[in-house]
Amino acid sequence: xxxxxxxxxxxxxxxxxxxxxxxxxxxxxxxxxxxxxxxxxxxxxxxxxxxxxxxxxxxxxxxxxxxxxxxxxxxxxxxxxxxxxxxxxxxxxxxxxxxxxxxxxxxxxxxxxxxxxxxxxxxxxxxxxxxxxxxxxxxxxxxxxxxxxxxxxxxxxxxxxxxxxxxxxxxxxxxxxxxxxxxxxxxxxxxxxxxxxxxxxxxxxxxxxxxxxxxxxxxxxx
Amino acid sequence: xxxxxxxxxxxxxxxxxxxxxxxxxxxxxxxxxxxxxxxxxxxxxxxxxxxxxxxxxxxxxxxxxxxxxxxxxxxxxxxxxxxxxxxxxxxxxxxxxxxxxxxxxxxxxxxxxxxxxxxxxxxxxxxxxxxxxxxxxxxxxxxxxxxxxxxxxxxxxxxxxxxxxxxxxxxxxxxxxxxxxxxxxxxxxxxxxxxxxxxxxxxxxxxxxxxxxxxxxxxxxx
DNA sequence: CTTCAACCTGACCATACGGTCAGAAAAAGA
DNA sequence: TCTTTTTCTGACCGTATGGTCAGGTTGAAG
Numbered sequence: 185x186x187x188x189x190x191x192x193x194x195x196x197x198x199x200x201x202x203x204x205x206x207x208x209x210x211x212x213x214x215x216x217x218x219x220x221x222x223x224x225x226x227x228x229x230x231x232x233x234x235x236x237x238x239x240x241x242x243x244x245x246x247x248x249x250x251x252x253x254x255x256x257x258x259x260x261x262x263x264x265x266x267x268x269x270x271x272x273x274x275x276x277x278x279x280x281x282x283x284x285x286x287x288x289x290x291x292x293x294x295x296x297x298x299x300x301x302x303x304x305x306x307x308x309x310x311x312x313x314x315x316x317x318x319x320x321x322x323x324x325x326x327x328x329x330x331x332x333x334x335x336x337x338x339x340x341x342x343x344x345x346x347x348x349x350x351x352x353x354x355x356x357x358x359x360x361x362x363x364x365x366x367x368x369x370x371x372x373x374x375x376x377x378x379x380x381x382x383x384x385x386x387x388x389x390x391x392x393x394x395x396x397x398x399x400x401x402x403x404x405x406x
Numbered sequence: 407x408x409x410x411x412x413x414x415x416x417x418x419x420x421x422x423x424x425x426x427x428x429x430x431x432x433x434x435x436x437x438x439x440x441x442x443x444x445x446x447x448x449x450x451x452x453x454x455x456x457x458x459x460x461x462x463x464x465x466x467x468x469x470x471x472x473x474x475x476x477x478x479x480x481x482x483x484x485x486x487x488x489x490x491x492x493x494x495x496x497x498x499x500x501x502x503x504x505x506x507x508x509x510x511x512x513x514x515x516x517x518x519x520x521x522x523x524x525x526x527x528x529x530x531x532x533x534x535x536x537x538x539x540x541x542x543x544x545x546x547x548x549x550x551x552x553x554x555x556x557x558x559x560x561x562x563x564x565x566x567x568x569x570x571x572x573x574x575x576x577x578x579x580x581x582x583x584x585x586x587x588x589x590x591x592x593x594x595x596x597x598x599x600x601x602x603x604x605x606x607x608x609x610x611x612x613x614x615x616x617x618x619x620x621x622x623x624x625x626x627x628x
Numbered sequence: 629c630t631t632c633a634a635c636c637t638g639a640c641c642a643t644a645c646g647g648t649c650a651g652a653a654a655a656a657g658a
Numbered sequence: 659t660c661t662t663t664t665t666c667t668g669a670c671c672g673t674a675t676g677g678t679c680a681g682g683t684t685g686a687a688g
Contacts, residue, residue, distance in 0.1 A: 397622060
């Protein structure tokens with residue numbers, strides 16, 4: 185490939201300014217972003233390094249300079265979305281009661297589905313295929329997270345702040361309903377006349393989910 | 407529809423139970439079942455004809471005698487689960503009101519998640535990757551199905567039998583929550599101490615989902 | 629029995645994939 | 659400037675995959 189850009193920039197023009205470390209991070213980010221898209225669209229088995237390289241605008245061999253293997257790259261993509269996923273928990277912990285906590289959690293997770301649909305899909309795909317690369321996360325971090333949140337929910341129930349429902353199944357319902365808008369976005373889009381949800385429709389979706397769930401656990405919406 | 411075989415017997419009077427047509431169907435079924443498992447575990451891209459052949463106990467070349475290509479085989483697997491999926495709608499239509507109809511629909515779909523987890527995963531995977539082979543189903547059959555059920559729900563709302571919720575988002579919630587128990591079974595299993603849900607736990611899951619959803623739409627459980 | 633179509637399969641093929649590597653180019657350091 | 663380190667890349671390689679095919683086997687029909 186030829187480089188006929190102005191001399192000041194680096195060859196590919198991507199890392200015009202900044203230190204070596206910054207340039208490295210920027211390239212890694214570009215690769216990770218492309219990989220997320222390709223893995224989401226084709227699955228791990230269907231994705232090819234060549235496709236990821238093309239989408240990132242790099243030669244394939246360069247990918248292997250930044251990420252040893254396809255598995256290593258995939259793992260990084262999965263870890264990335266898992267962290268975003270976990271961060272949504274913060275709103276849960278800070279809440280005084282279920283209306284606030286669960287309502288905010290639904291909002292946060294719906295926002296993740298909207299902003300990171302590809303990451304959600306990669307995560308769903310990974311778990312669906314038996315979590316071959318993040319089984320340890322499920323057994324440690326996620327397990328602890330779930331137990332912690334279940335404890336909070338049980339306390340709210342004991343305090344009479346919400347109906348007596350099984351915390352586990354409530355959490356599964358929250359995950360399922362919110363992730364559905366990312367993982368099945370194509371189906372939703374098709375049923376929406378082939379068009380993505382508008383901002384207003386996203387708000388309606390959030391309101392609908394919150395409305396049913398909160399009423400379902402005996403909490404009046406705020 | 408298959409025309410009835412003449413029921414003839416072989417010259418030596420042997421039982422004709424294993425007629426040619428029956429044998430063919432049995433082999434096709436074995437292949438489809440193996441394919442469902444492999445596609446569910448590895449995704450379309452990760453699945454190999456060799457793996458499917460091994461699981462079905464046939465030489466690979468034999469698969470191509472029954473199914474022209476990998477895609478054709480995959481399509482048949484997807485169509486199969488889609489039909490099972492649609493059948494669950496029957497309980498919806500026969501119902502007099504939401505408590506009955508939606509309650510029975512949840513039960514039916516939870517039962518599908520339990521009995522056909524692999525099929526559910528293949529379906530989810532297909533939709534997640536943009537429905538490359540069943541887009542037409544989404545646009546025709548599923549679209550009509552959804553509109554029909556939405557109409558029923560709107561009627562129930564008009565008759566004051568349930569709260570005024572958006573039928574679409576209610577349906578998405580039903581699909582999401584029930585399918586979650588199939589698609590994310592591995593995660594649920596891990597969070598359940600590494601063991602599959604017992605019969606009692608499945609009953610609890612059903613009850614929990616029905617409880618929250620029905621209360622959420624202002625219907626007292628029956 | 630003989631015939632014939634349906635069924636089955638080992639061996640093979642072209643392709644595409646993940647990954648490697650020698651060495652060029654660029655940047656940093658002296 | 660010259661040297662060293664990091665970054666980049668075209669060309670290449672071994673392997674595994676989806677698919678093919680010629681020829682063998684089976685069993686029903688006549």
